[in-house]
Amino acid sequence: MTAHEPAGDPAPVRSPGELFDLTGQVAIVTGASSGLGRRFGRVLHASGAHVVLAARREDRLVDLAAELNGLPGNARAVAQACDVSDEVATRALVDRAVAEFGTVDVVVNNAGVGDGKRAIDETNDRVRAMLEVNLVGLFTLSRQAATVMLANGEGSIINIASVLGLVASAPVQQAAYCAAKGGVVNLTRQLGAEWGRKGVRVNAIAPGWFHSEMTAETMFDDPAAMDFVLRETPMGRAGEADELDGALLFLASGASRFVTGIxxxxxxGWTAR
Structure with a gap:
């Protein structure tokens, strides 16, 4: 035994399959009707989790749930219409997860809205509407799910922030969106610190430029905007659909059991510039 090796037997080395396995876990994914949220639902289900798919467009959720339930394995998927800015709706979402599967182990706060507008032209009503979905709704669902997780002594909440919560968006003009996502980043720190001793981890993923319904018109369908993204991203390209899978599974699973508030x-490389 070296001077730096702790006494006793070392922990067993787990296979990658065991490390990221979510079999029997129960995960809620908001904004699951399209884009990144739809992908997150598929990835968690593929790792063995039962998934509660939430969004406003219930017809899309029903189709996705049917697709996942048709795959081999024991993991199930259910659809729940939910506007995350509605506190009653988010409570019903948590209640549905508990009613269907008995608990909540993972929450992916992915629902969000955003568009570009000059800060000088913003209205308070628009700013409030963006904060209600991107920050207040996320906080509400986190608190409601945490009541279940804290009682269990474990759980993982994953907030989908943005690089625009870490750095300015200029020359893209999205001041309200930046403010909301910046709030998500610091709320993640605070909740991670508050609930860490009680077994509930709270972390965030800050995606760079990924194709979605929200970014299609404002970025990916605009040649000048895409030229800006390709020029300013150190890796010289936008993200591929599967390049968030690893981060999601890391934060959802026991692989990150000593990680919170990050x-x-x-x-x-966008934020490394």
Whole structure:
């Protein structure tokens, strides 16, 4: 035994399959009707988790749940219409997860809205609406799910922030969105610190430029905007659909059991500039 090796037998080395296994876990994913949220639901289900898919567009959720339930394995998927800015709806979402599967182990706060507008032209109503979905709704669902997790003594909450919560968006004009996502980053720190001793981990992923319904028109369908992204991203490209999978599974699983309060950028080096 070296001077730096702790006494006793070392922990067994787990296979990658065991390390990231979510079999029997129960995960809620908001904003699951399209884009990144739809992908997150598929990835968690593929790792063995039962998934409660939430969004406003219930018809898309029903189709995704049917797709996942048709796959081999014991993991199930259910659809729940939910507007995360509605506190009654988010409570019903948590209640549905508990009613269907008995608990909540993982929450992915992915629902969000955002568009570009000059700060000088913003209205308080628009700013409030963005904060209600991107920050207040996320906080509400986190608190409600945490009541279950804290009682169990364990759980993982994963907030989908943005690189625009870490750095300015200029020359892209998204002041309200930056403010909301910056709030998500610091809320993640605070909740991670508050609940860490009680077994509930709270972390965030900060994606860079990934294709989604929200970014399609404002970025990916605009040649000048894409030229900006490709020029300014150190890796010289936007993110691929599967390049958030590893970060999601790391934070959802026991692989990150000593990690809380952090925001993990997955951005091709955007925030390293």
């Amino acid at each position: 925001t993990l950028p997955v951005d091709g």
